[in-house]
Amino acid sequence: MSTISVDLAIIGSGSGNSLVTPFWDDKRVAIAEQGVFGGTCLNVGCIPTKMYVRPAALARTPEEAARLGVEMRTESVDWRAIRDRIFSRIDAISEAGERYRAEELDHVELISRRVRLDGPRALVVDGPGGPDARAASERDASERGAGETGSDADARDAVARVEAGQLVIAAGSRPVMPDIPGIDLPGVHTSDTVMRVDELPARVVVIGGGYIACEFAAIFSGLGSQVVQVVRGDRLLRRLDDEIAGCFTAEAGRRWDVRLECSVRAIRVDAALAGGASGLVAEVGRSGETGTEAIRADIVLVATGRRPNSDLVGAAQAGLDLHDDGRIAVDEYQRVLSGGEPVEGVYALGDVCSPFQLKHVANHEARVVAHNLEHPNELRRSRHEAVPAAVFSDPELAQVGLTEAEAAESIGAEHVTAKVQRYGDTAYGWAMEDGTGVFKVVADRRDGRILGAHAMGYQASNLIQVVVMAMSFGVDAHTAARGQYWIHPALMEVVENALLGLDVPRGDAL
Ligand SMILES: Cc1cc2nc3c(=O)[nH]c(=O)nc-3n(C[C@H](O)[C@H](O)[C@H](O)COP(=O)(O)OP(=O)(O)OC[C@H]3O[C@@H](n4cnc5c(N)ncnc54)[C@H](O)[C@@H]3O)c2cc1C
Numbered sequence: 402m403s404t405i406s407v408d409l410a411i412i413g414s415g416s417g418n419s420l421v422t423p424f425w426d427d428k429r430v431a432i433a434e435q436g437v438f439g440g441t442c443l444n445v446g447c448i449p450t451k452m453y454v455r456p457a458a459l460a461r462t463p464e465e466a467a468r469l470g471v472e473m474r475t476e477s478v479d480w481r482a483i484r485d486r487i488f489s490r491i492d493a494i495s496e497a498g499e500r501y502r503a504e505e506l507d508h509v510e511l512i513s514r515r516v517r518l519d520g521p522r523a524l525v526v527d528g529p530g531g532p533d534a535r536a537a538s539e540r541d542a543s544e545r546g547a548g549e550t551g552s553d554a555d556a557r558d559a560v561a562r563v564e565a566g567q568l569v570i571a572a573g574s575r576p577v578m579p580d581i582p583g584i585d586l587p588g589v590h591t592s593d594t595v596m597r598v599d600e601l602p603a604r605v606v607v608i609g610g611g612y613i614a615c616e617f618a619a620i621f622s623g624l625g626s627q628v629v630q631v632v633r634g635d636r637l638l639r640r641l642d643d644e645i646a647g648c649f650t651a652e653a654g655r656r657w658d659v660r661l662e663c664s665v666r667a668i669r670v671d672a673a674l675a676g677g678a679s680g681l682v683a684e685v686g687r688s689g690e691t692g693t694e695a696i697r698a699d700i701v702l703v704a705t706g707r708r709p710n711s712d713l714v715g716a717a718q719a720g721l722d723l724h725d726d727g728r729i730a731v732d733e734y735q736r737v738l739s740g741g742e743p744v745e746g747v748y749a750l751g752d753v754c755s756p757f758q759l760k761h762v763a764n765h766e767a768r769v770v771a772h773n774l775e776h777p778n779e780l781r782r783s784r785h786e787a788v789p790a791a792v793f794s795d796p797e798l799a800q801v802g803l804t805e806a807e808a809a810e811s812i813g814a815e816h817v818t819a820k821v822q823r824y825g826d827t828a829y830g831w832a833m834e835d836g837t838g839v840f841k842v843v844a845d846r847r848d849g850r851i852l853g854a855h856a857m858g859y860q861a862s863n864l865i866q867v868v869v870m871a872m873s874f875g876v877d878a879h880t881a882a883r884g885q886y887w888i889h890p891a892l893m894e895v896v897e898n899a900l901l902g903l904d905v906p907r908g909d910a911l
């Protein structure tokens with residue numbers, strides 16, 4: 402048990418891992434990770450989910466092909482093959498990253514334990530962490546067997562306290578579990594565990610109407626599961642533009658069973674199953690009604706939001722300022738605040754402090770923090786304008802900036818112009834025989850400033866990038882539409898036509 406002094410200590414190996422730049426080569430760094438090395442995006446988030454989205458989309462291809470006169474059939478889906486391909490790739494990256502940090506960099510100390518704050522820039526090793534940490538410890542043990550000596554490992558594990566010149570809290574977030582009887586039963590999953598189940602579940606109940614719920618509902622239904630999505634509100638993805646959320650809710654309802662204004666009141670073991678078979682029953686009730694419907698499921702997926710891990714690092718006890726939702730408060734330079742003032746040399750980034758809970762935002766903040774750590778007298782601000790997001794559901798969705806309602810609230814409805822361009826009314830949309838895709842742009846009619854864009858349909862996450870670029874560089878709607886060529890007849894003409902459909906001043910560009 403020892404105290405070590407380092408120049409930089411980092412809590413969390415997700416986006417925090419990227420802070421170990423060459424600048425630190427001749428200095429000492431400690432990274433604490435309570436769970437699997439590499440954090441949420443790599444191990445249980447963006448990357449594996451999208452690796453499931455693709456096969457699920459392929460499995461659905463016959464539906465689209467039939468519209469175009471091509472007959473195909475999805476013969477079968479090999480869940481285990483998909484799962485093992487995904488995780489053999491991901492686990493190898495996580496393990497290689499961990500090994501590199503732990504063994505190949507002399508100046509970096511990897512502490513595979515949960516830590517908490519103990520003074521302004523000091524950490525104490527707090528214990529083994531959660532279930533992920535158990536997996537990490539097992540992996541540690543097997544790696545020790547494969548070369549590392551026991552004394553090396555003991556020395557590493559013996560760090561009890563870290564004192565740091567500068568400190569970064571990049572501790573991420575974790576799933577919220579609602580208070581539902583039966584929520585602890587085996588077979589009830591979160592996104593942390595559901596991707597590793599052994600069999601493709603025949604029946605899935607999904608609780609929640611947000612990003613994770615809508616992506617997994619599409620994945621499982623695409624791969625052939627019967628999905629029932631239970632949502633408290635009157636539509637899915639309520640934070641999106643009303644029109645797009647409404648269109649998506651209707652489309653999702655055609656692909657899987659969406660129960661709006663309903664909640665899961667209890668989950669119990671399915672007693673009717675014979676021969677030791679396992680299964681669950683979700684008792685689903687409509688808002689304002691007392692009766693429930695028993696819906697059978699092999700698994701229940703809980704996707705009801707994620708809470709910041711500020712409690713796991715002892716942020717409140719350390720006197721750091723917190724937002725009402727538990728996020729650590731930071732200033733525009735990502736400096737952690739205490740009593741409204743920045744704490745010298747202490748930064749936070751990513752889900753533990755960000756309202757966005759998006760990987761590209763965590764990455765941006767990590768670049769800002771990396772700069773500020775290296776240049777404490779030339780601090781840079783993080784930028785949170787024109788932050789886009791996509792929901793990789795079926796159909797895919799993407800958004801940036803203000804919704805039409807937010808724009809009306811912000812500048813007055815009389816100044817807002819919006820255009821909804823259907824994919825189906827463009828040449829590529831004809832080629833696709835598309836009946837669902839829409840691309841909506843919202844702008845200020847006085848000067849053509851683009852305020853937001855909202856898309857649903859094929860490649861929505863790529864199409865919207867043009868608008869992100871225009872917004873980021875201050876290009877008005879008409880200049881964006883007419884100041885450049887658009888390849889004909891590419892799908893991108895949807896965006897061109899949406900921009901041209903706005904009631905905005907026309908510049909000189911033809
Ligand atoms: C299923 C899912 C799909 C997603 N898909 C997308 C997507 O498509 N696009 C997108 O932009 N975003 C997506 N996200 C969100 C994205 O994954 C997160 O915003 C991002 O990973 C946050 O990065 P981070 O570095 O803040 O935290 P993390 O990557 O979570 O890293 C934090 C690390 O800190 C560790 N830690 C916490 N407390 C302690 C402690 N006390 N001591 C030691 N270690 C600690 C944790 O174990 C964790 O490994 C998805 C999230 C989920 C769950």
Ligand SMILES: NC(=O)c1ccc[n+]([C@@H]2O[C@H](COP(=O)([O-])OP(=O)(O)OC[C@H]3O[C@@H](n4cnc5c(N)ncnc54)[C@H](O)[C@@H]3O)[C@@H](O)[C@H]2O)c1
Binds near residue numbers: 580704705759791
């Ligand atoms: N493609 C992406 O970028 C992507 C994908 C997945 C996750 N994420 C990030 O992860 C975050 C978390 O995702 P999420 O889907 O868990 O959260 P979310 O905030 O998007 O959605 C939570 C949903 O759960 C519902 N809910 C909350 N409490 C409930 C309760 N007690 N009972 C029933 N329903 C309840 C909410 O009404 C909402 O529909 C997202 O906000 C997003 O930023 C991003």
